[in-house]
Amino acid sequence: MPSSHLKNMHKRHEKIVDLLRQYESCNVSVLAQELGVSTVTIRHDLDELEQSGCIRRSYGRATLSQNFSFELEFREKENIRSESKQLIARRAADLVENGDSIIVDSGSTVALLARYIASNKKITLMTNALNLASELVADPRFTVMMTGGTLRADSYSLCGPEAEQAVRLHHFNKLFIGADGIDLLAGVSTTNAQDAQLNRAMLAACDQIILLSDSSKFGKRSFCVICKMPQVDILVTDSGISDEYRQALTQMGVTVIVAE
Structure with a gap:
């Protein structure tokens, strides 16, 4: 499928989600009118979103799934479950070894990682997060590289083809x-297609994939998949993880570390 077609499709999916957040539910004809496309195209989009678990359809109308994960602005994310995020970041920092070259993605939890890396370590760090780069600009522990790319103001992050090429x-x-x-x-x-595409480039450029997430994210889906769980090497999370999730992830080959 051509990249331009995929980009247009992802934009429509994002717009559909925005409309469902605004109106709670919509029928096919309303969505087609709002997006300026055919009802056939909308039905195909709704099929995709339903298969990914993002929406539910009933009696000709679409609504968001209760398990759908919304994107919040960075400052909103910072204030949610902040204690758990600090514990997770502190524990993840122990996984960084002297001389490592690492990528740190944008996000409220991973943004905390660098401050907990031991002072005697020297690290090369690439990031697409403006807030993180500005925090580390004078830190002697780090040689900081930025991806470049297009700025997303709501997440303080860079994305797009330039960022992917740099990675x-x-x-x-x-x-x-x-x-x-x-x-x-x-x-x-x-939630964002460009972020997901950059994340997939990051996965391909690294030996080890370490996922940082508090337990509130479990069981949630957004419509842009970064990777399947077996591709993750290590998950660092909090004590809210259920035994069911922990066992299932372990069976998939994911090492689960609980930060306490």
């Missing part, structure tokens, strides 16, 4: 990444 030109020991949703079947997901 592909390098190789790293570890990737520290967050998520908007984590589902045993759907995998790791986020």
